[in-house]
Amino acid sequence: MKSVSLFIALLSCHLAAFEQNATYLVLNHFDKPLVGINESLINNFSNSTFNFDSSVDALFGDIDKYNNPASSYMNDIKDLGDTYNVNFILLNRIEHRGDRVMIEGLLFNTRSGGLIHRRKINLKNYDNGLVNELSLWVASTMNQIQKQWENEREALMFLDSEDITYDKTPMGAALRSLVVPGWGQAYSGNSLSAGLWATIQLSLSVAFISSYNNYDSSAKSFLENVKLYDATDDEKEVEMYRTSAEKDWNDHVGYSKLAIALAGTTLTGWVSNSIHAWVFGPRPFTNIYQKGISQSTYPKG
Amino acid sequence: MRGFYGHTISLFVVTVFGSCTIYDKIFDNPVDFKANEEQGIGAPTLVFYPKTQTVTQSDSLLLGSFIVFMEDSIEPFSGVHLQIQFPNNLVELDTIVPGLFITDTNKATPLFTYTYNNENTVDIYTYFLDTLKQDISGTGHLANLIFNPISSGTDSIYYNLQECEMIDHLDQEIVVNGIRGAEVIIE
Structure with a gap:
């Protein structure tokens, strides 16, 4: 994946339901610059601390090519956890293919090095919802989702379901x-x-x-x-x-x-x-949205 | 969608099955000993050819008289007596001529005569005469009968098996096992 921009954000947050004082390293791998993402994270998560470092190269390739995606980068994750002294690593990857945008989110536990949660979004003409989508994903891992973000997503995704037309059926x-x-x-x-x-x-x-x-x-x-x-x-x-x-x-x-x-x-x-x-005909993507980590499945740092 | 598939399948099935007609295998030529055998008529058989014919009142009716043997039971014969009965309300007898078989394809002049009772019965007597052969064998043409229609209708011309007779050159009788008549339709 072409990585135009790599942001490393060290996020220290205080979570009520998840884990008190759990720390996150947020890695954003985007194939196009995403304007306003830094400001958005700082503004939306004001009780957290962010550190950005664009000098770090891309760390993760396509994990689906491995037989066991959940454990494919265990050593790298552990090393990163030690290096940045964090409990979790959040990887956000955005890739454009034509008029479609693929947003992938991976949450790793640095103690085990394993993948503990993943989501994928594949949508058409959704560039104007990317910042909001990343905020939702980061917030879902910290259980800090705001209603206005969900409303914004719905406003973008489902303006009017009757207007949805499919080129191929x-x-x-x-x-x-x-x-x-x-x-x-x-x-x-x-x-x-x-x-x-x-x-x-x-x-x-x-x-x-x-x-x-x-x-x-x-x-x-x-x-x-x-x-x-x-x-x-x-x-x-x-x-x-x-x-x-x-x-x-x-x-x-x-x-x-x-x-x-x-x-x-x-x-x-x-x-x-x-x-x-x-x-086996063409159907609308049914996996465009996976709800974030629920409280019951939150990892215990 | 279900209706569309249903109509398509029905159309296809009707087209295919309707197109692949299986024709009836009917072989019923009077000169075919297998056909006679299939009808339970034993050989040698006296038959008319054709088995059915339709003529108008202005046409003549030509009927061939044949003797049919089976391939594996051919017996040489020299003389034949045929008694033929016809519906004299429909047709009248016009001419009787010897067949190609009894004349040995015109190489021999047979004894050939007939009597007509002026009603509905004609008796044909024929004897194979040749300077070299005493008899003939196999399936063949004995006589041609020509009738003139006199009214319209449908009826049969047939042999009287009790009176028909076949002999060899020693005057030994050869049993005729079956006969087949002919249907005539006068329009």
């Missing part, structure tokens, strides 16, 4: 896959699944069409041979046309059964493909 994906197998999956951004569905359905469709064509030609040949069989009184021709007609009849029955079986399979696959597109 599960139904849109399902209908697309009903028209062209794999289109709905591609529309949802799953190109591997789209390719698989398209290949399977294309193969089944080709097999069905081939079987149907064979059925059709066998049926026509059968009818033609029956016509010739009925029209002749020559015993050799009768036998020849009958033999040919019987072969054509067996073929047209076999290809008919095969075509129907393939049609059923194709249809089932087609509908399944559409349902799959709907089930």
Whole structure:
């Protein structure tokens, strides 16, 4: 992650419900400068002390790449705890991807070095709510959330739910896959699944069409041979046309059964493909907000 | 959504199943010994060809008389007596000519005669005559009968099995095991 700005804030606070005199090291890793964050922290948490040091490089990468994210930086956390003499480390990371902003918050216990709480927010066009969001997150760890911050978040997030429109929907994906197998999956951004569905359905469709064509030609040949069989009184021709007609009849029955079986399979696959597109279709992010640490789960420094 | 899927599936099923018609396998050519056998008619069989024909009153009705053997039970024969009965209220007898089989495809001149009782029965007597062969064998064409329609309707022309007879060159009778008539429709 590109770290444009790294703020280190040593926050000494006095917590009523969490732990008396617990101290926090707050690390902000932002890919863009966030104007007013320092002032906001100082003003919003006036009973706390902040120290900023931008000389410290980024300490944490993407913890999701580790098998056990909670314990991936235990030694670094312990070292930081010793260095800054703090009980907890709060890491705030902000990353922009197009018009979306990802806000991640990690709370580490310096005594164990483990990750004890985490939250992730992924929102579209939410730059004007970042300062407020960080205040909420820091405050939630200290149980100092102010109602006005929550109101501001709601004002920004949910101006009018009726106005929320989604560019891509599960139904849109399902209908697309009903028209062209794999289109709905591609529309949802799953190109591997789209390719698989398209290949399977294309193969089944080709097999069905081939079987149907064979059925059709066998049926026509059968009818033609029956016509010739009925029209002749020559015993050799009768036998020849009958033999040919019987072969054509067996073929047209076999290809008919095969075509129907393939049609059923194709249809089932087609509908399944559409349902799959709907089930795994694009949906609004449901994990945009995780409520902060509740009192019952607060760590005991 | 459920209705949309339902209609789509129904349309597809109807299209596919409706398109894949299984035709009836009906083989019923009178000259086909297998067809006769399937109908329980034993060989040798006296049959008419075609089994059904429709003509207008201004057309002639041409009916072929055939003897049909099974492939594995062919017996040589020399003479045949056919008694044929027809609905004289619908058709009248016009002409009777020898078939290609009994003339050995025009190489031999057979004994071929018939009697007509001026009502509804005609008796055909034919004997294979050749300078080299004494008999013929296999399935073949015995005679052609030409009728003229006189009124409209539907009826059958058929053999009288009790009077029909087949013999070899030693005058030994060859049992005829079955007959098939022909349906005529005069419009």
